Amino acid sequence: MAKINRRSFLQVSALAGGGFLLGLYSSKAAALAQGPQPAALAPTDFVSIASNGVVSITARNPETGQHSLNMLPMLVAEELDVDWKQVKIVRAGVDAKYGIQFTGGSTATPNNWDAMRQVGGAARQMLIAAAAQTWGVTVGECSTTAGSVHHKASNRSASYGELAAKAAQMPVPDFKTLKLKAAKDYKIIGTTTNDVENKDIVTGKPIFGIDVTVPGMLYAVFHKTPVPGGKVVSANLDAIKQLKGVRHAFVVEGKPRPSNFPNYLNDDPGLEAGIAIVADSWWAANSAREKLDVKWDEGKWAAQNSADIAKKADELSKQTPMRTLRKDGDVEAVFKRSDVKVVESQYVFPFIAHAPLEPQNCTAHFKDGKLELWSTSQTPQTGRTILSRLLGMPEKDITIHMVRGGGGFGRRLYNDYMCEAAWISKQVGAPVKLLWAREDDLQHDYYRSGGFQYLKAAVDASGKLVGWHNHFVGYGEGETFAHSAQVDGNEFPSRFVPNFVLQASVMPLGIKTGALRAPRSNVYAWVYQSFIDELAQAAGKDPVQFRLELLSNAPPAGTQGVMNAQRMMDVVKLVAEKSGWGKRQLPKGTAMGIGFHYSHRGYFAEVAEVTVSANKKIKVNKVWVAGDIGSQVINPGASENLTQGAVVDGMSEMLQEITLKNGRVVQSNYHQHPLVKMSQTPPIEVHWIKSNNPPTGLGEPALPPILPAIANAVFSATGERIRTMPMTKQGFSFA
Amino acid sequence: MIKLKVNGKNQQFDGDPEMPLLWFLRDELNLKGTKFGCGFGMCGACTIHLNGKPTRACLTPVSAAANASITTIEGISPDGSHPVQVAWQELDVPQCGYCQAGQIMSACALLAKNPKPTDADIDSAMNGNLCRCGTYLRIRAAIHQAAELKASAATKPAKAGAKASGAGTNFAPRKSGKQ
Numbered sequence: 001m002a003k004i005n006r007r008s009f010l011q012v013s014a015l016a017g018g019g020f021l022l023g024l025y026s027s028k029a030a031a032l033a034q035g036p037q038p039a040a041l042a043p044t045d046f047v048s049i050a051s052n053g054v055v056s057i058t059a060r061n062p063e064t065g066q067h068s069l070n071m072l073p074m075l076v077a078e079e080l081d082v083d084w085k086q087v088k089i090v091r092a093g094v095d096a097k098y099g100i101q102f103t104g105g106s107t108a109t110p111n112n113w114d115a116m117r118q119v120g121g122a123a124r125q126m127l128i129a130a131a132a133q134t135w136g137v138t139v140g141e142c143s144t145t146a147g148s149v150h151h152k153a154s155n156r157s158a159s160y161g162e163l164a165a166k167a168a169q170m171p172v173p174d175f176k177t178l179k180l181k182a183a184k185d186y187k188i189i190g191t192t193t194n195d196v197e198n199k200d201i202v203t204g205k206p207i208f209g210i211d212v213t214v215p216g217m218l219y220a221v222f223h224k225t226p227v228p229g230g231k232v233v234s235a236n237l238d239a240i241k242q243l244k245g246v247r248h249a250f251v252v253e254g255k256p257r258p259s260n261f262p263n264y265l266n267d268d269p270g271l272e273a274g275i276a277i278v279a280d281s282w283w284a285a286n287s288a289r290e291k292l293d294v295k296w297d298e299g300k301w302a303a304q305n306s307a308d309i310a311k312k313a314d315e316l317s318k319q320t321p322m323r324t325l326r327k328d329g330d331v332e333a334v335f336k337r338s339d340v341k342v343v344e345s346q347y348v349f350p351f352i353a354h355a356p357l358e359p360q361n362c363t364a365h366f367k368d369g370k371l372e373l374w375s376t377s378q379t380p381q382t383g384r385t386i387l388s389r390l391l392g393m394p395e396k397d398i399t400i401h402m403v404r405g406g407g408g409f410g411r412r413l414y415n416d417y418m419c420e421a422a423w424i425s426k427q428v429g430a431p432v433k434l435l436w437a438r439e440d441d442l443q444h445d446y447y448r449s450g451g452f453q454y455l456k457a458a459v460d461a462s463g464k465l466v467g468w469h470n471h472f473v474g475y476g477e478g479e480t481f482a483h484s485a486q487v488d489g490n491e492f493p494s495r496f497v498p499n500f501v502l503q504a505s506v507m508p509l510g511i512k513t514g515a516l517r518a519p520r521s522n523v524y525a526w527v528y529q530s531f532i533d534e535l536a537q538a539a540g541k542d543p544v545q546f547r548l549e550l551l552s553n554a555p556p557a558g559t560q561g562v563m564n565a566q567r568m569m570d571v572v573k574l575v576a577e578k579s580g581w582g583k584r585q586l587p588k589g590t591a592m593g594i595g596f597h598y599s600h601r602g603y604f605a606e607v608a609e610v611t612v613s614a615n616k617k618i619k620v621n622k623v624w625v626a627g628d629i630g631s632q633v634i635n636p637g638a639s640e641n642l643t644q645g646a647v648v649d650g651m652s653e654m655l656q657e658i659t660l661k662n663g664r665v666v667q668s669n670y671h672q673h674p675l676v677k678m679s680q681t682p683p684i685e686v687h688w689i690k691s692n693n694p695p696t697g698l699g700e701p702a703l704p705p706i707l708p709a710i711a712n713a714v715f716s717a718t719g720e721r722i723r724t725m726p727m728t729k730q731g732f733s734f735a
Numbered sequence: 736m737i738k739l740k741v742n743g744k745n746q747q748f749d750g751d752p753e754m755p756l757l758w759f760l761r762d763e764l765n766l767k768g769t770k771f772g773c774g775f776g777m778c779g780a781c782t783i784h785l786n787g788k789p790t791r792a793c794l795t796p797v798s799a800a801a802n803a804s805i806t807t808i809e810g811i812s813p814d815g816s817h818p819v820q821v822a823w824q825e826l827d828v829p830q831c832g833y834c835q836a837g838q839i840m841s842a843c844a845l846l847a848k849n850p851k852p853t854d855a856d857i858d859s860a861m862n863g864n865l866c867r868c869g870t871y872l873r874i875r876a877a878i879h880q881a882a883e884l885k886a887s888a889a890t891k892p893a894k895a896g897a898k899a900s901g902a903g904t905n906f907a908p909r910k911s912g913k914q
């Protein structure tokens with residue numbers, strides 16, 4: 001497909017949001033019945049207007065730092081036609097009436113762009129209808145500006161606050177008949193609004209999951225089996241129970257993780273086995289944990305080691321691949337031609353962890369057959385479903401409060417800590433705050449999968465890429481890849497190379513894998529864009545020129561979700577222009593590199609300029625980003641922040657690895673899984689192309705290109721290609 | 736019995752003297768602004784001031800704070816009006832926000848002894864504070880802005896909305912007209 005046209009986009013969103021529309025209307029009465037707020041307008045569950053003109057807008061998405069708490073209400077406020085200063089943002093509870101409540105996959109914008117503007121537009125229509133009825137004029141004669149309805153002919157105006165009570169009685173208009181604003185009339189969309197919780201953040205208010213306190217609350221640690229699937233044989237629980245402050249210590253038998261949940265939207269973690277310690281303070285619980293003496297039955301994964309995995313991958317790479325995922329043309333014939341140059345390379349990358357700065361936690365209160373939770377989950381609705389399954393209780397008896405999460409990056413798509421907290425609360429019959437130590441977090445993650453990429457490709461005498469063979473060795477069983485660890489036959493450069501083969505082999509794996517910010521893309525971009533640089537070199541071409549030529553082989557329009565070549569060429573050209581690609585004289589040891597990647601509907605190209613010292617310290621001097629996420633960048637300030645953060649995040653990933661020894665994760669804290677520091681952060685310029693496409697998400701797509709941009713720059717500066725991550729394995733680090 | 740001052744108030748503690756200050760502040764005094772990130776001195780989320788010096792509360796046993804004066808994020812201003820807090824909000828620094836209390840405590844300590852820090856001064860004072868979301872460029876710009884706010888407050892009444900100096904930072908303008 002070339003682009004998602006407006007019509008098909010609307011259809012998709014109507015399907016996905018079917019429940020949303022129903023919920024929106026059916027809850028009108030319930031919202032109105034909330035009690036004595038005489039002049040409060042509640043035409044929907046999202047908008048309420050007080051008589052003093054304060055407009056409360058409900059944000060339905062979880063917030064873990066993407067500014068969705070601002071962004072969704074901005075869309076409503078725009079079409080409602082109110083001044084942003086009038087708006088008070090209210091965080092939704094988890095309730096079917098709100099429709100999709102989910103933060104992940106860069107979907108907040110595509111899931112809400114139409115729906116939230118329609119909510120605002122519908123509320124505005126009801127206010128106009130109320131005014132028209134009051135004045136005895138037609139709706140068509142009325143207009144609105146910043147929180148008021150006007151009737152020009154009679155020079156009458158009424159504020160939304162004045163009209164609220166009456167407007168609440170008006171019929172809710174059919175969303176399809178709404179006339180939404182033209183983009184040129186936007187006053188809020190496209191204008192920076194600062195995070196609504198900034199003041200609470202800078203004054204230390206208790207707004208995060210870890211800060212939740214409920215009366216009578218106890219504190220828990222959960223010491224899980226170090227090897228996935230292990231069981232407790234025995235433990236010194238009697239001694240532990242004697243320790244100061246300890247109230248309970250008990251074995252959690254665990255429940256196996258069902259194997260048939262293919263993605264994060266329905267992942268069921270089961271329950272790992274371990275020892276729960278519940279105490280008067282978290283410190284007491286965690287100190288008691290240090291005295292634990294547990295005998296484990298470590299189960300079938302106890303012998304898994306990273307070194308053995310690497311050996312096995314090497315063997316597999318020499319055998320016939322297990323599966324062929326895509327085959328175009330005849331790549332073997334191309335490799336035999338005498339007029340081609342063949343390049344062969346292998347790229348190796350590790351597991352890495354999400355490690356959001358706020359360790360996983362959840363406060364749960366099981367009482368009288370009902371469960372109440374305070375959670376930072378990115379998928380609270382899924383969470384409720386799996387809790388109902390785990391505890392054998394109906395979903396209607398489970399109430400989940402969404403609390404700000406200290407970073408997500410995909411980790412909070414998974415609800416394992418939520419299940420543990422609920423389980424422990426039910427066992428002890430008291431409210432419990434479960435808090436993982438950082439060690440728990442790094443050693444019990446849903447890791448970004450590692451893998452091994454074997455690549456072979458050919459360029460012809462004219463420098464054209466004519467054949468591409470890729471054998472991916474990863475994890476999984478049989479026909480199934482481990483979660484978020486697959487390769488996809490639609491990934492670039494497939495379709496752009498006439499002879500193309502993608503094959504895969506898998507190895508079994510004990511630890512869990514999962515979606516980490518720009519899943520797969522966050523590392524395949526480095527693999528493919530680095531290899532494309534190798535091919536540009538073989539072709540004797542400039543890396544930008546080679547890429548543009550490759551993109552200009554655009555195949556006929558394909559299916560939805562596949563990269564549009566023109567949009568990508570546009571961001572490549574823009575980033576080349578902004579960075580002065582090929583135009584600036586750089587000193588010896590300093591060079592530029594480029595990478596581009598399409599993911600999550602977003603188009604990004606990035607250039608890095610680096611200086612590499614003799615001892616392989618990389619100073620990233622500057623980064624340029626060009627992105628196309630559609631016709632609007634809804635909140636420009638937050639978007640720049642998020643994009644710069646994606647670059648920093650990608651740099652950190654070049655330093656990180658999770659390894660296995662005897663079935664358990666070796667790394668335990670940030671010293672072994674580092675983050676880039678302020679002094680290593682380059683200036684990052686962000687440029688946008690506003691293309692004629694529906695606005696799409698930004699949480700993820702800006703990340704992937706930075707890894708190859710830096711790695712390619714390092715090659716240009718030093719002649720050494722980074723083919724193994726973390727790059728510290730090749731002696732590279734950031735200055 | 737350990738006695739200490741927290742945000743100007745006298746406090747005492749007769750529990751485990753080895754308990755890190757972090758948990759005393761968070762769970763005994765219910766001051767939740769100081770954050771737990773690593774418990775290992777690696778991230779700076781738990782930064783507080785101990786007798787004015789930026790200190791990792793996760794590694795400091797309560798006993799080491801006996802008779803000391805502690806300041807937490809809740810104590811640097813009654814209402815979020817400290818120039819560092821103001822600059823942080825004006826430049827919309829936070830993403831998830833979790834590291835920011837620790838960042839702000841390190842920044843306040845820096846500005847207290849160096850009212851006009853250079854980028855290099857800022858980097859060296861702030862390098863122990865990790866931000867998983869990568870907001871470093873804004874943190875640096877906000878420290879410059881806070882320095883200006885402080886300086887102008889010293890000479891004349893505070894002016895709202897001072898611009899970031901951006902000196903040597905390449906902090907792109909937040910918004911230049913309609914996008």
Ligand code: FES
Nearest residue numbers: 772773774779793
């Ligand atoms: S929690 Fe103290 S340095 Fe990380």
Ligand code: FES
Nearest residue numbers: 832834866867868
């Ligand atoms: S803002 Fe999220 S860790 Fe710094």
